[in-house]
Amino acid sequence: xxxxxxxxxxxxxxxxxxxxxxxxxxxxxxxxxxxxxxxxxxxxxxxxxxxxxxxxxxxxxxxxxxxxxxxxxxxxxxxxxxxxxxxxxxxxxxxxxxxxxxxxxxxxxxxxxxxxxxxxxxxxxxxxxxxxxxxxxxxxxxxxxxxxxxxxxxxxxxxxxxxxxxxxxxxxxxxxxxxxxxxxxxxxxxxxxxxxxxxxxxxxxxxxxxxxxxxxxxxxxxxxxxxxxxxxxxxxxxxxxxxxxxxxxxxxxxxxxxxxxxxxxxxxxxxxxxxxxxxxxxxxxxxxxxxxxxxxxxxx
Amino acid sequence: xxxxxxxxxxxxxxxxxxxxxxxxxxxxxxxxxxxxxxxxxxxxxxxxxxxxxxxxxxxxxxxxxxxxxxxxxxxxxxxxxxxxxxxxxxxxxxxxxxxxxxxxxxxxxxxxxxxxxxxxxxxxxxxxxxxxxxxxxxxxxxxxxxxxxxxxxxxxxxxxxxxxxxxxxxxxxxxxxxxxxxxxxxxxxxxxxxxxxxxxxxxxxxxxxxxxxxxxxxxxxxxxxxxxxxxxxxxxxxxxxxxxxxxxxxxxxxxxxxxxxxxxxxxxxxxxxxxxxxxxxxxxxxxxxxxxxxxxxxxxxxxxxxxxxxxxxxxxxxxxxxxxxxxxxxxxxxxxxxxxxxxxxxxxxxxxxxxxxxxxxxxxxxxxxxxxxxxxx
Numbered sequence: 001x002x003x004x005x006x007x008x009x010x011x012x013x014x015x016x017x018x019x020x021x022x023x024x025x026x027x028x029x030x031x032x033x034x035x036x037x038x039x040x041x042x043x044x045x046x047x048x049x050x051x052x053x054x055x056x057x058x059x060x061x062x063x064x065x066x067x068x069x070x071x072x073x074x075x076x077x078x079x080x081x082x083x084x085x086x087x088x089x090x091x092x093x094x095x096x097x098x099x100x101x102x103x104x105x106x107x108x109x110x111x112x113x114x115x116x117x118x119x120x121x122x123x124x125x126x127x128x129x130x131x132x133x134x135x136x137x138x139x140x141x142x143x144x145x146x147x148x149x150x151x152x153x154x155x156x157x158x159x160x161x162x163x164x165x166x167x168x169x170x171x172x173x174x175x176x177x178x179x180x181x182x183x184x185x186x187x188x189x190x191x192x193x194x195x196x197x198x199x200x201x202x203x204x205x206x207x208x209x210x211x212x213x214x215x216x217x218x219x220x221x222x223x224x225x226x227x228x229x230x231x232x233x234x235x236x237x238x239x240x241x242x243x244x245x246x247x248x249x250x251x252x253x254x255x256x257x258x259x260x261x262x263x264x265x266x267x268x269x270x271x272x273x274x275x276x277x278x279x280x281x282x283x284x285x286x287x288x289x290x291x292x293x294x295x296x297x298x299x300x
Numbered sequence: 301x302x303x304x305x306x307x308x309x310x311x312x313x314x315x316x317x318x319x320x321x322x323x324x325x326x327x328x329x330x331x332x333x334x335x336x337x338x339x340x341x342x343x344x345x346x347x348x349x350x351x352x353x354x355x356x357x358x359x360x361x362x363x364x365x366x367x368x369x370x371x372x373x374x375x376x377x378x379x380x381x382x383x384x385x386x387x388x389x390x391x392x393x394x395x396x397x398x399x400x401x402x403x404x405x406x407x408x409x410x411x412x413x414x415x416x417x418x419x420x421x422x423x424x425x426x427x428x429x430x431x432x433x434x435x436x437x438x439x440x441x442x443x444x445x446x447x448x449x450x451x452x453x454x455x456x457x458x459x460x461x462x463x464x465x466x467x468x469x470x471x472x473x474x475x476x477x478x479x480x481x482x483x484x485x486x487x488x489x490x491x492x493x494x495x496x497x498x499x500x501x502x503x504x505x506x507x508x509x510x511x512x513x514x515x516x517x518x519x520x521x522x523x524x525x526x527x528x529x530x531x532x533x534x535x536x537x538x539x540x541x542x543x544x545x546x547x548x549x550x551x552x553x554x555x556x557x558x559x560x561x562x563x564x565x566x567x568x569x570x571x572x573x574x575x576x577x578x579x580x581x582x583x584x585x586x587x588x589x590x591x592x593x594x595x596x597x598x599x600x601x602x603x604x605x606x607x608x609x610x611x612x613x614x615x616x617x618x619x620x621x622x623x624x625x626x627x628x629x630x631x632x633x634x635x636x637x638x639x640x641x642x643x644x645x646x647x648x649x650x651x652x653x654x655x656x657x658x659x660x661x662x663x664x665x666x667x668x669x670x671x672x673x674x675x676x677x
Contacts, residue, residue: 002340025349029335040359042591069597070465074478082477089485103485136592139465140536177592179505187327190335191356232617234624274620 004028008057017046017053018197018204026192027054036150036171038135038186041194044238047174051131054170061123063169064131065116067138073145077155079113107159121153121165130169135185136178143185150188197239199226209243212250220257221246224291228269231279237269244268257292259285306333309372314355316368322361328354344373360588466497473498506530506537507593507626509585511578511604513543527603528553538593542581548589578604578647579615586618590625600626603661605635606648615647619654628656632670636660 001021009024019027027050030037039047055062065076085106092102114122120130135143149155153165173189175181197205202222206213213221221242229236237245245268254261262284270276310332314324335354340346348369351357357365468479479495508527531537531553539549582602594600600622623629631651636659652658660666 001343001346002338005339005346021345022349022352025339025346026353029338029350029353032338033331033334035331037353038356072465080478080481082481085481086484089481099485106485141465178595180592183323183325186356187325189356190331190353191358192353193357193359193362195359234621272624274624 002028004032011057012053013208015053015056016208017049018201018208019050020197020201023050023192023194026190030172030190031170033190034168036173036189037192038173038175038181038189039192039194040175040177040181042196042236042238043176044240045194045196046239047194048131048133051129051172051174054172055129058129058170060126060129060170062129062131063116063120064133067132067134067136067142069137069139071138071142073142075115076142077115077117077149078157079115080107080159081111081113085111103159109160112157112160117149118155118163120169120171121155121167122163123167123169127167128169130171132171132173134176135173136175136181140182143182147182147185147188150185196229196236199223202226202239202242205239206242206246210246210250213246214255217249217255217257218246220291221249224257224262224287225269227287227290233270233275234272235270235275237271241269241271257288259288262288306336310336313351313368313372316372317355317361317365320364320368322357322364324355328356331355347373465500467500469496469498471498472496505595505598506601507540507589507598508537508601508603509540509542509546509582511543511602512541513607538589540585540589542578542585544577544580546581546584578606578651579612579618582618582622583614586621590621594622594625596625596627598626599628599630601630601632602651602655603632603634605633606631606645606651612646612650616650616654619651623654623656629654630657630659630670631655632659632661634660634662636662 005021005024005028008028009019009021012019012024012027026037026039029035031054039050041047051064052062088106088111089102092105097105112118116130120128132146135146138146150171153168154162156162199222202225203218206218206221207215210218225237225242245265248265248268249257249261252261252265259281263281266276266279266284270279310329314329314332318324332351332354335350336347339350348366351369352362352365355365466474466476468476473496476495476497480491480493483493483495484491508530510524510527527537527539531539537550539553541547541549619629633648657670659670661670
């Protein structure tokens with residue numbers, strides 16, 4: 001393995017993020033090749049966290065753009081400060097400034113509100129980490145716009161001209177796959193798929209994030225989740241849920257799993273009523289039994 | 301390994317992936333070469349990860365990728381001799397279970413479509429009105445061309461949903477300060493008329509699952525023609541066929557060439573006969589495609605008679621998963637046009653609680669009535 005890749009993995013671990021080799025490799029390639037990284041995976045596998053950890057590791061600001069349906073250029077890129085422009089225009093009007101000069105005055109950088117994307121490319125002292133979160137929620141039109149931005153790292157504002165990136169940001173895009181990301185955008189990026197963590201990785205995550213959890217409890221939790229995810233669920237619990245649950249169990253001063261506690265705290269893991277209803281007490285018992293015994297749990 | 305070697309290896313590998321149906325562009329290959337020069341080529345796992353990242357291998361293609369990568373790695377050239385990959389392609393071809401639609405029948409319809417003299421222009425009644433009510437299975441070859449033109453018109457009439465995106469409008473809407481102010485510059489900052497924005501009209505998103513089994517045989521061609529016309533109006537639609545297994549048709553569709561597409565599908569895809577395993581196929585859909593293709597704005601259309609021989613368990617859980625994500629689930633049943641039919645087929649009865657719209661699809665009129673319900677306003 002390349003020493004650079006190992007270094008990234010170790011640096012991330014110091015930040016409390018247990019990175020698989022594939023995650024470290026993808027980050028290494030993305031930062032050295034200067035290409036955005038598209039990260040896909042189920043909710044709660046730690047996609048957003050990667051960007052946060054990367055920003056901390058590089059010591060650079062993290063700029064985050066949360067996507068949603070209807071997100072447009074004015075929220076994502078820039079907006080003019082209309083009230084201030086209006087006031088200035090009135091003042092200039094009283095001074096008898098002609099329309100063209102007035103326009104020149106009010107459409108200047110001073111009246112430009114920088115939104116996340118513009119902020120990301122106008123950082124003065126080095127590249128920022130730009131997280132474009134849940135890109136799958138934005139409309140196709142916005143995706144096309146991003147495509148342009150991510151290939152040239154420049155923005156043209158009709159009233160102002162073109163703004164070129166001073167430092168190209170490290171870009172991470174995440175997607176929950178609620179819709180297919182267009183091929184063109186995918187092609188601009190490198191791609192990483194994050195799976196649910198393996199048993200060993202999950203134990204390490206719990207130990208790192210929930211210091212109060214004993215070795216035994218962490219192992220039981222990880223084993224329980226492994227068999228739980230093997231079931232047919234509408235919303236499989238992610239790492240975030242695992243951590244919540246571990247914390248809850250530690251707060252309840254549990255050092256091992258027992259069916260009763262599991263049943264009471266199941267809401268930390270399963271966030272869909274159907275999933276909970278379909279897990280009767282008897283099966284919880286069997287899962288707990290298997291998690292404690294270390295054997296394979298029955299997959300129902 | 302020199303850079304030239306790398307390029308050659310990546311090219312060979314990319315071709316093997318393409319032959320297995322994984323889309324791959326030249327820029328992906330370029331990324332792969334660039335990424336490989338940055339990595340430790342003696343570390344198998346690292347090379348595999350690097351290729352996965354640079355070639356943008358999706359999860360659903362990961363198994364195929366790993367398989368081919370193992371070949372590539374095992375002997376630098378084994379994967380290259382495309383003989384190997386070709387035989388393996390044949391072996392794993394997802395379409396292998398399907399025979400072909402009798403080519404002769406398709407050809408006959410094709411020529412029919414080209415000869416227009418078969419049109420019935422008898423005075424005194426509208427052939428269109430007749431066609432609209434004519435059940436599909438009673439249509440003669442002659443009606444086909446007319447039918448398809450009607451279908452195209454219908455699909456275009458498909459209303460569309462409103463997006464959350466705002467676009468400029470001359471009518472009512474929210475105030476758009478940006479444009480208002482721009483206009484006001486000419487009048488010394490005095491806003492004489494407010495510019496407004498309103499929600500854009502958006503194409504509906506459809507995911508259509510069409511049963512092509514024996515019991516549906518008579519209807520399938522018409523329904524597919526309808527769905528292909530729909531694809532013209534709703535370009536982001538996805539189309540699947542299923543009988544004993546599920547096949548994604550979307551990549552094969554050229555919406556502007558319905559006839560050509562139908563022929564291509566007939567040559568390659570479903571031998572529309574044999575039994576159905578609806579539950580099994582819908583479960584496969586839910587497993588592989590649900591997450592990325594079905595969202596809160598998507599209408600899922602299932603075209604089937606619900607005559608399932610399998611166990612209803614997988615059907616129920618698949619339907620529940622689908623209806624939980626989709627905006628609406630529409631089930632089109634050609635048998636519903638028959639007044640004697642009651643949805644007592646076990647599969648149909650099991651699926652019904654998760655269906656928002658249960659409608660007939662036995663003639664054009666029924667499809668026409670359906671259109672407003674497909675557009676998710």
